Amino acid sequence: EAQVTQNPRYLITVTGKKLTVTCSQNMNHEYMSWYRQDPGLGLRQIYYSMNVEVTDKGDVPEGYKVSRKEKRNFPLILESPSPNQTSLYFCASRYRQGYEQYFGPGTRLTVT
Amino acid sequence: GESVGLHLPTLSVQEGDNSIINCAYSNSASDYFIWYKQESGKGPQFIIDIRSNMDKRQGQRVTVLLNKTVKHLSLQIAATQPGDSAVYFCAEGGGYNKLIFGAGTRLAVHP
Numbered sequence: 001e002a003q004v005t006q007n008p009r010y011l012i013t014v015t016g017k018k019l020t021v022t023c024s025q026n027m028n029h030e031y032m033s034w035y036r037q038d039p040g041l042g043l044r045q046i047y048y049s050m051n052v053e054v055t056d057k058g059d060v061p062e063g064y065k066v067s068r069k070e071k072r073n074f075p076l077i078l079e080s081p082s083p084n085q086t087s088l089y090f091c092a093s094r095y096r097q098g099y100e101q102y103f104g105p106g107t108r109l110t111v112t
Numbered sequence: 113g114e115s116v117g118l119h120l121p122t123l124s125v126q127e128g129d130n131s132i133i134n135c136a137y138s139n140s141a142s143d144y145f146i147w148y149k150q151e152s153g154k155g156p157q158f159i160i161d162i163r164s165n166m167d168k169r170q171g172q173r174v175t176v177l178l179n180k181t182v183k184h185l186s187l188q189i190a191a192t193q194p195g196d197s198a199v200y201f202c203a204e205g206g207g208y209n210k211l212i213f214g215a216g217t218r219l220a221v222h223p
Contacts, residue, residue: 004155033211040120042201042213043156058210090155095195099205103155 002027004104006091012110013081021076030096032074033058034066036087037106043090049074050096051095081111082087120199122218131189133217135202140183142204146211147176147187151198159200161189189219197221 004025013019025032033048035058045058049068063085065077074093078085091104125131137145144163148156161171162176162185169176175188185202199216 035213040215043203043211043217044213045211046209057146059212092155099146099161100158101156101211103157105153105155 001104004091004093004102006089006107008107009105010108012024012112014112015082016080019078019081019109021078021091022110023074023076024072024102025043025074025091025093025102027093027095027102028071029069029093029102031101032068032091032093034064034074034076035090035092036060036085037089037090046076046089054069081095081109083111085109086111118214120218122220124220124222125192127192127194127221127223129192131187131196131219131221133187133189133200133219134184135187135214135217137183137185137202137204137214138212139204139206140180141206142212143206145176145178145185146203146205147174147185148201148203148213149196149198150201150216156201183191192219192221194223195222202207 007022017101030051035043044060046064047066048053069108089107092101094101146161147159150156160171160176173190177186199218201216203211203213205211
């Protein structure tokens, strides 16, 4: 089944404790993105990657890091999480040509 | 399920009626526009897209209209069903992987 998977689905952590949210897709997509979703603000892009070893900032990159060492994986790293990073996070992927993005199921992160 | 927005505008319709969800976009240079559906507890799901050189595009039970003069996009759902209840987002895109999403509209379908 073609899908984007994220882990964990739910995470509660404390300020300053480094964490990684994993994202994996099995569709051989070139493009991958991370978004955060907050009430009333819609989805905002954090980082994106056009292919392996190619990443760039989205609209709200502060406090986040990403890497793209393999085509299928695009982990999101919070080196020192803060409460303002409490949010619902989505990973997405698509082919280089085409507009249809496939989204993962989301990761609910709470930073206390 | 996950809350995607506690204070979204809500469109309430009767089952079987047609629904029209509207969206204003910001960038007149956007190349394409997409509608997504997000059900509670799930990630957004692609519905339909339209290029900026088109005015109308039809899918299965859905039609998207684009009015570039007033930077307005609409999604029409024919014969709305309970399974259509969700939050609907429009997104505008242009270049690389850049998508800008609207805040969303909640569609509530009543029997």
